[in-house]
Amino acid sequence: MDYDALFREQLDALKREGNYRVFAELERERGNFPRARHHRGERPADVTVWCSNDYLGMGQHPDVLAAMHEALDRCGAGAGGTRNISGTNHYHVLLEAELADLHGKEAALLFTSGYVSNWSSLSTLGARLPDAVILSDALNHASMIEGIRHARCEKRIWKHNDPRDLERHLAEIDPARPKIVAFESVYSMDGDIAPIAEIVEVAEKYGAMTYLDEVHAVGLYGPRGGGVAEELGLMDRITLIEGTLGKAFGVVGGYITGSSDLVDFLRSFASGFIFTTALPPAVAAGALASIRHLKRSEFERRRQREMVRKLRAHLDAVGIPHLPNPSHIVPVMVKDPVKCKMISDILLDDYGIYVQPINYPTVPKGTERLRFTPSPLHSDADLDRLVRALTELWSHCALSRAVA
Numbered sequence: 001m002d003y004d005a006l007f008r009e010q011l012d013a014l015k016r017e018g019n020y021r022v023f024a025e026l027e028r029e030r031g032n033f034p035r036a037r038h039h040r041g042e043r044p045a046d047v048t049v050w051c052s053n054d055y056l057g058m059g060q061h062p063d064v065l066a067a068m069h070e071a072l073d074r075c076g077a078g079a080g081g082t083r084n085i086s087g088t089n090h091y092h093v094l095l096e097a098e099l100a101d102l103h104g105k106e107a108a109l110l111f112t113s114g115y116v117s118n119w120s121s122l123s124t125l126g127a128r129l130p131d132a133v134i135l136s137d138a139l140n141h142a143s144m145i146e147g148i149r150h151a152r153c154e155k156r157i158w159k160h161n162d163p164r165d166l167e168r169h170l171a172e173i174d175p176a177r178p179k180i181v182a183f184e185s186v187y188s189m190d191g192d193i194a195p196i197a198e199i200v201e202v203a204e205k206y207g208a209m210t211y212l213d214e215v216h217a218v219g220l221y222g223p224r225g226g227g228v229a230e231e232l233g234l235m236d237r238i239t240l241i242e243g244t245l246g247k248a249f250g251v252v253g254g255y256i257t258g259s260s261d262l263v264d265f266l267r268s269f270a271s272g273f274i275f276t277t278a279l280p281p282a283v284a285a286g287a288l289a290s291i292r293h294l295k296r297s298e299f300e301r302r303r304q305r306e307m308v309r310k311l312r313a314h315l316d317a318v319g320i321p322h323l324p325n326p327s328h329i330v331p332v333m334v335k336d337p338v339k340c341k342m343i344s345d346i347l348l349d350d351y352g353i354y355v356q357p358i359n360y361p362t363v364p365k366g367t368e369r370l371r372f373t374p375s376p377l378h379s380d381a382d383l384d385r386l387v388r389a390l391t392e393l394w395s396h397c398a399l400s401r402a403v404a
């Protein structure tokens with residue numbers, strides 16, 4: 001049996017469809033965000049990164065780095081075990097307390113990533129709650145979808161951001177059954193924001209618990225960076241808030257927060273929590289410093305919003321179409337997979353601008369895009385360079401412009 005031939009067959013199909021992923025090899029430069037070195041061929045090139053999920057540049061913040069250095073020097077590299085068997089470090093416990101406080105919950109639980117936290121929590125809840133039903137927003141992230149699939153309970157998919165459709169489903173379900181409404185606050189590809197108040201309202205009416213993924217909102221929204229639910233004063237009405245330490249907080253790791261009983265339940269039954277080595281203490285210490293900083297500081301959030309507003313205004317001025325939304329994500333629509341990849345390649349090679357093309361299956365066919373995430377550390381000069389480059393490429397590639 002030629003296994004490699006079997007692998008190649010599927011890879012070739014991916015390439016034919018234009019959906020084969022090529023990674024840009026970057027070397028981030030501490031203290032020089034959003035600059036990085038792009039390794040290709042013999043000579044690395046300097047690039048400006050426009051698509052990082054380190055939304056506020058916290059991955060390079062001096063407080064975060066100092067905390068990580070200190071913890072590394074104190075505790076060494078790894079945690080040394082699963083949480084149950086010698087791996088629970090003091091920093092994990094401090095971080096969980098900080099996260100519970102951030103979301104106004106009784107408790108929190110760390111996972112190795114946001115992906116694992118969603119996968120593990122939803123699969124455990126759906127599998128263990130007797131005769132449960134999970135109601136999932138149609139555009140939920142892969143980590144939630146996989147968790148729900150693994151739960152093997154009944155699942156219903158409601159129309160994206162549509163509380164009326166959610167209600168229609170809830171009304172059909174036996175009131176005695178446990179129900180979990182799973183959704184996100186900020187959806188990362190379109191940058192739209194869920195009508196959380198209406199969804200919570202409907203869920204409460206039918207006695208459903210709510211599971212909210214705030215991965216693209218923590219650190220960024222709310223007076224202390226608690227997310228959109230904090231901004232709207234709704235945290236206490238959400239049963240479980242999930243987040244990541246890898247995006248705006250700039251490190252790595254995932255978590256859930258909720259009541260003591262809920263958290264104890266997942267701590268005790270979630271396989272993806274139990275049977276894996278705990279995060280390195282230095283990672284927990286870095287995340288802790290990042291969260292503490294963003295709880296107090298509005299500076300990064302304010303400056304990020306200003307850059308987002310400026311980028312949108314500049315794009316409007318030159319007629320480059322972007323998806324309007326209330327968030328920090330600026331999707332510039334190309335609507336063609338080949339052109340999308342081509343523009344991204346030219347930006348990288350000729351202009352030193354890195355923005356990854358977003359093609360199917362991450363977004364529906366015909367909605368291919370470049371997804372820009374302006375940060376507090378992009379300068380006005382960066383912005384001018386970007387918009388000038390896009391203007392040239394838009395003409396060069398004969399792409400349609402927005403009608404002013």
Ligand SMILES: *Cc1c(COP(=O)(O)O)cnc(C)c1O
Nearest residue numbers: 113114115141188215244246253
């Ligand atoms: C990135 C992402 C995750 C996974 O978080 P990681 O910490 O990167 O594993 C979960 N949910 C959503 C909506 C995401 O975009």
